[in-house]
Structures are given as structure tokens and as C-alpha cells.
Amino acid sequence: MHHLPHPNQKALIIGSGIGGLSMAIILSKLGFDVTVIEKNRQPGGMLRSYVRRGIHCNVGLHYLGALDEGQVLRRLFDYLGITKKLPLTRMGDHGPVDRYYFTNAVDAPRQFDVPFGLRAYENALKEAFPKEQSAIDGFMALLHKSAGELDRLDFLFGNPSPADLIDQAEPLWDILDQLGCSPGLKGVLSVPSVWIGVPPPRCPQFYHTMTLASYLFSAWRLESHGTHLVEALVQRLSDLGGRVLCGRTVRRIDVRGGQATGLILENGERHDAPLVVGTVHPNVVIDLLDAENIKPSYRRRIKKLVNTDGMFGVNAILPTGTHKSLPHNVFSMKTDTDGAVHDVIYTQLRPSGRPESLLLTLITGGRNELWRPWEKTRSGHRDADYGAAKMALARELIHKVESVIGQLRGLEVIDIYTPLTIRDWVNSPDGSAYGVMRSDRQMLSAALLNRTAVKGLYLAGQSVMAPGILGTILGSLITTKFIVGLERFKKEVQL
Structure with a gap:
């Protein structure tokens, strides 16, 4: 070398x-x-x-x-x-860091709150899924192992072998099946893979548990x-x-x-x-x-x-007189019969920096097929139909989010971006996020x-x-x- x-x-x-x-x-x-x-x-x-x-x-x-x-x-x-x-502002001191809503849950909790700390997370899982203590213990053992590796930065100061990479590549989904997790528990456990753009059934356990561990150590917002x-x-x-x-x-x-x-x-x-x-x-x-x-x-x-998919984002303002900011993040989603999450919408409602307004941010998958009619165009040079398509999807997301956090009165959309925006901005192929x-x-x-x-x-x-x-x-x-x-x-x- x-x-x-x-x-x-x-x-x-x-x-x-x-x-x-x-x-x-x-x-x-x-x-x-x-x-x-x-x-x-x-x-x-x-x-x-x-x-x-x-x-x-x-x-x-x-x-x-x-x-x-x-x-x-x-x-x-x-x-x-x-x-x-x-x-920086610490999250999770007086409530959850993340709140999950499973909008089509049947035999599982409709809501799950992710607290700060590995022990608190384990307790929350066992309270939500009291019949699955053994499966949760098995998952937590993996999580603690990954947390230790991340804290020590083993992979940074060593030379991982191909065998290590193969071992790390085992899909989280296979492990959850081996542990005997129910679809509901699999749904809760698999959400962090969405944060790194990998479908839960294809996400290597190593990446998933390290991602989750980093936010359970502590979570923060930039003020x-x-x-x-x-x-x-x-x-x-x-x-x-x-x-x-x-x-x-x-x-x-x-x-x-x-x-x-x-x-x-x-x-x-x-x-x-x-x-x-x-x-x-x-x-x-x-x-x-x-x-x-x-x-x-x-x-x-x-x-x-x-590549990972692109993302679609909406930023809107809400009047402070009728709404309060949320100190936690909200993830609303559906699950399939096996527990895999899809149609995930990330929601954040926080101070905007202006006293009269809060900033609402919604992010979901890019839905690349919607934007194909404009893929040969560039930002700033797209027609009214593109703007209408963006607004239609934005309204759909807003409606879905209102079903879990309540009516968003006085909302005004101030910007919408698509995978094409990201493609043009940072040169990412197909707007991969x-x-x-x-x-x-x-x-x-x-x-x-x-x-x-x-x-x-x-x-x-x-x-x-x-x-x-x-x-x-x-x-x-x-x-x-x-x-x-x-x-x-x-x-x-x-x-």
C-alpha cells in the first residue's frame, strides 16, 4: 500500500x-x-x-x-x-426520543415510545411485548455487543477480515426470525434500518444495531x-x-x-x-x-x-398560538403481515427561530416513479405540473400525519423537495438520499x-x-x- x-x-x-x-x-x-x-x-x-x-x-x-x-x-x-x-439540546429527559405509530397494527401496540438509554429501551420492549421476554433478551445481547464495538471503535483501529464482513452481513430479519420475534416486535425493532435507507429484511445486523445504539446512548437536537x-x-x-x-x-x-x-x-x-x-x-x-x-x-x-432511494420532504409553518412544538420525533408507518415497515413518514415539529411560527418537517420515501416525467429537467426549470404533483403528495402526507398527531390548523407549506432536487443539488445518482x-x-x-x-x-x-x-x-x-x-x-x- x-x-x-x-x-x-x-x-x-x-x-x-x-x-x-x-x-x-x-x-x-x-x-x-x-x-x-x-x-x-x-x-x-x-x-x-x-x-x-x-x-x-x-x-x-x-x-x-x-x-x-x-x-x-x-x-x-x-x-x-x-x-x-x-x-445542543438533549432529547428524552422528560419523555421519549422517538414515538412510533403503527397505523395498521392488529396484534401489536399501535404506539411505541423509544426512551433514552439501553436499559430503558429493553424495559419498554418488555412492557409492550410481555410474552416475548426471551426474544428481547436475545436482541438486547446483540445490541449491547454492537454498542461496545461502537464505543471502542474496534473496526477503526483494527483490520477487519473478509470473514468479519461476512459475519456482519447477516440480515437483521433472519436474526429476528431465529429469535422467534412476532411481526409486531419485528416492526418495532426494524425501524432504525429506515434511518440508513435499507429495507429491514435486507439490513445487515451490524449496521442496524450500531445505528440504534448510537441514538440510545443519548440523543440531541442542534438548537x-x-x-x-x-x-x-x-x-x-x-x-x-x-x-x-x-x-x-x-x-x-x-x-x-x-x-x-x-x-x-x-x-x-x-x-x-x-x-x-x-x-x-x-x-x-x-x-x-x-x-x-x-x-x-x-x-x-x-x-x-x-443505491438507496431518494426522499421527499415538506417544510411548513404553523402558528405558535394554536400549536406546541414536539420535543420528540414521530415516525408513522404501516407494517406488512411479517412485520416489515413501509410508508414511513418522519415528523418533526420544532421552533422555527421566529416567535410567531413553528417549523413542521415531514420526510418520506422518494417515490421516484412519480418524478420520471421531469427526470430530464433541472431545478428551477420545471413546469407547473411538477409543482402540482409535489403539492398533491404533500397534502397526502399532511393528512396522514394529522391522523396520528391531530389537526394542523393554520398550516402553510413553505417548501417541498423531491429526489430530483437532491440529485441536482449534491450530484447524487437518481437523488439517492x-x-x-x-x-x-x-x-x-x-x-x-x-x-x-x-x-x-x-x-x-x-x-x-x-x-x-x-x-x-x-x-x-x-x-x-x-x-x-x-x-x-x-x-x-x-x-
Whole structure:
């Protein structure tokens, strides 16, 4: 493996989402001279909030897990140097963190509250499913194991073998069947897989239980908005001597003699560096390479990877005089006869930053087939029929949510986005919300995406490890390990 141990080595990062910015800060801390190239006018990708009617609307950041003192995301934020810049509110002190509504439940609870803490979660499960104590004990044993691995970061400071990957790939669904879980219990236990864009029957147990554990450790909301976090990251990078260049689109990754040598931009600029890290979707990075610079078999492998679906989102305002904010998240959904959840709607009702309004956020699956008539169009250039289709689906979601949280009087929709919006914004194929799908069927084919066949070219971002703030930062650290080597990584990266 070719490592780049030299201080002040130049590094170029493609993309300024959480993957790009965390990658840039980590490399800067290790002595690299880092430049981030971003196609949009402002940095942040899906981490960045956007503004409608003076209100910040979040897209990729709604709540955070494991941020208490000593917990894994707190340690990562401390390492990045941003913790003290973030105003945070703990969730779950006086009620649930999440409330699940199963709208077609028959032989199972219609509502389940997810509390803070692993022990409290176990007690809530046993109270809701008193006849399934043994199955719950079996699941909790797995959850505690994953929680320990996450806390110790075993997978980061070691070298997992292919056998480890195969073991981790066992679908959660198969395990729940082996434990003898009822459809109702399977429905409750499987919701976290939706957070990472993997259908419950295909979600590897490893990813599911680690995702759940991180939010049971502790759960938090950013009191401000996603742009605040982006600005904290950009400022930290600047303090370390790095920089973000916005409004610049990469045309090509320059490769000479099998070695990445820099980036050619659409505006004609050339940036030279022996280290390039693509943090956008792997398909996009591969398309930036000339055909002769990468093996056809590698290109086919990347192109064949199945992506997660897109998402559809609605942001609306409600008058504070007739509504109160919800300190917890709401997930309303249906289950099939085997307990698999579908038609999931995520709901958040929180202060908008303006005294007269609350901000209602609704997110559901992208329903890509609805937007096919406009797939050859770009944001800002779509017709009235597209707007009507968006509003029709928004009204459908609002009606469904009202059936579980009550009438939303005085509601006014201020923005709606579709998978096409996400596609155009962050260059994600088909508007995929969570990148490459980490399903049991492609654990091995998606493994080690961090490395490419081109010397000096690496991948990071949500597709290389797992989506979400935590998963993406961990992916940046794994890529860093490949760049500098395990020995230096262990010595210099203290978490």
C-alpha cells in the first residue's frame, strides 16, 4: 500500500458535505495542505440548511446520537474541534426520543415510545411485548455487543477480515426470525434500518444495531440549524490552514502513470496535488476519470452497486398560538403481515427561530416513479405540473400525519423537495438520499470503497462506511487510515 506520510503534502477534496469537511479537517490536523472543491455557491451539501421565508429548513440533519461526554460522536466532534461551537439540546429527559405509530397494527401496540438509554429501551420492549421476554433478551445481547464495538471503535483501529464482513452481513430479519420475534416486535425493532435507507429484511445486523445504539446512548437536537454546523466546520478548517473553493465544478481527475496528480475544473483552472479524495457519490468520482485510467472491471463494479432511494420532504409553518412544538420525533408507518415497515413518514415539529411560527418537517420515501416525467429537467426549470404533483403528495402526507398527531390548523407549506432536487443539488445518482445501499447482498461488493485502483485517489463520504453524521465521519477516518497507514493513524489520531 502506498502511503503519503509527508507533512505539508497537498490534498484536494471533491465535495464539501460532512464527508468532505471532516476529511479536510482530519488531513489538515495531520499536516496536509488541504483544498476542498465545491460545485455549489455555498459549502455543506445536504448538511446545509436552506432558507424559506427567513426560516432555516434542515435536509440531512434532524437529530444526533452519542454526543454525551465520552460518547463516540462527542469524541469525534472534539477531535474535529467543533463541539464548543454547537448549541445542543438533549432529547428524552422528560419523555421519549422517538414515538412510533403503527397505523395498521392488529396484534401489536399501535404506539411505541423509544426512551433514552439501553436499559430503558429493553424495559419498554418488555412492557409492550410481555410474552416475548426471551426474544428481547436475545436482541438486547446483540445490541449491547454492537454498542461496545461502537464505543471502542474496534473496526477503526483494527483490520477487519473478509470473514468479519461476512459475519456482519447477516440480515437483521433472519436474526429476528431465529429469535422467534412476532411481526409486531419485528416492526418495532426494524425501524432504525429506515434511518440508513435499507429495507429491514435486507439490513445487515451490524449496521442496524450500531445505528440504534448510537441514538440510545443519548440523543440531541442542534438548537440552530445545519448551516451553523457547516460554518463551524468551515471555520475550523480555515483555522488549520485549509480552504473551501465554492462555485467550482470538477471536470476531470488528472492521472499520469497511474498516479492522481490533480483536478481540472470546468472553468479551466488546474489544481495539482498527489492526493485526491472524492467525497461525492462513487459513481460521480468514477465518471471524472478517463477510460484508460481505470480498469473496466472496477468501473463496472462501482456502476452495478445498488443505491438507496431518494426522499421527499415538506417544510411548513404553523402558528405558535394554536400549536406546541414536539420535543420528540414521530415516525408513522404501516407494517406488512411479517412485520416489515413501509410508508414511513418522519415528523418533526420544532421552533422555527421566529416567535410567531413553528417549523413542521415531514420526510418520506422518494417515490421516484412519480418524478420520471421531469427526470430530464433541472431545478428551477420545471413546469407547473411538477409543482402540482409535489403539492398533491404533500397534502397526502399532511393528512396522514394529522391522523396520528391531530389537526394542523393554520398550516402553510413553505417548501417541498423531491429526489430530483437532491440529485441536482449534491450530484447524487437518481437523488439517492443515503448513497450506496449497505444491504446484506452487497456488503462485500461495497466493502473497501475507500480505496481505488488509482494511486493517490481515495473515496470518502456517506457511501464508504455508513450514512449519517456519525457514519460519514467514521468513513473519513477509515479513508485517512488507508492514506497514512495504520501505524501512523494509531499514533496520531487520538479519539
